[in-house]
Amino acid sequence: MATSTYLSNLTTLTVNAVSLVDQATNVVFTNTKEQLEATAFGDTSRKYTAGLFNNECTMTLYQSYATSETYATLAALVGTTTNVVASITDGAVTKTFTLTGCYLEALPVINASLGELSTVDITFTGGVYSVA
Amino acid sequence: MKYIIQSDKVGKIGDEFIPDDGINIGALLEGGFISTATETKSSKVKSEPKE
Numbered sequence: 001m002a003t004s005t006y007l008s009n010l011t012t013l014t015v016n017a018v019s020l021v022d023q024a025t026n027v028v029f030t031n032t033k034e035q036l037e038a039t040a041f042g043d044t045s046r047k048y049t050a051g052l053f054n055n056e057c058t059m060t061l062y063q064s065y066a067t068s069e070t071y072a073t074l075a076a077l078v079g080t081t082t083n084v085v086a087s088i089t090d091g092a093v094t095k096t097f098t099l100t101g102c103y104l105e106a107l108p109v110i111n112a113s114l115g116e117l118s119t120v121d122i123t124f125t126g127g128v129y130s131v132a
Numbered sequence: 133m134k135y136i137i138q139s140d141k142v143g144k145i146g147d148e149f150i151p152d153d154g155i156n157i158g159a160l161l162e163g164g165f166i167s168t169a170t171e172t173k174s175s176k177v178k179s180e181p182k183e
Contacts, residue, residue, distance in 0.1 A: 016155055016159055017149075017152070017155050017160065017165075018139075018141045018142055018160070018163075019141045019142070067139075068139040068140075068141045068163070068164065072163040073141075073163055073165075075159075075163070076156070076158060076159035076162040076163060077156060077159050080156050080158075080159065081154065082156045082159070083152060083154040083155055100154045101154045127154075
């Protein structure tokens with residue numbers, strides 16, 4: 001039976017070389033190659049072919065305005081490109097996923113709810129995907 | 133340009149930071165994670181050549 005329960009398996013999460021693993025509660029790293037329609041007259045079923053890679057990494061981080069924490073890491077990255085690295089350890093196997101040159105379009109600077117720890121959801125798009 | 137690590141979120145404080153391709157140096161400087169290294173000049177004063 002194959003399962004992956006995430007407790008401390010996410011061993012590394014860096015954004016622009018800054019470790020944010022202690023602020024993260026969720027990470028989704030998606031390797032996407034766009035689907036282009038290639039159906040032509042005479043075909044009886046739709047056909048598709050691969051287009052460009054369009055990768056994405058989303059994460060949920062606890063908001064912290066303290067020195068060297070979430071806000072200090074991300075504030076100057078809005079509208080720029082950077083690198084995101086996430087490593088997962090599963091037994092003796094460690095996989096390191098990297099997005100190089102991915103773009104951060106937006107950063108929620110306040111996400112306040114009464115009585116709750118504030119979190120921010122951010123999305124990095126594009127960039128070159130690699131795994132080691 | 134040489135950079136020095138100022139936060140343990142990036143590495144060992146005081147070590148030189150060597151950025152990978154794609155790292156946004158400006159954002160690291162603005163966030164105080166690294167600083168630019170200032171070169172220290174030798175305190176030795178060059179003496180005049182003896183005649």
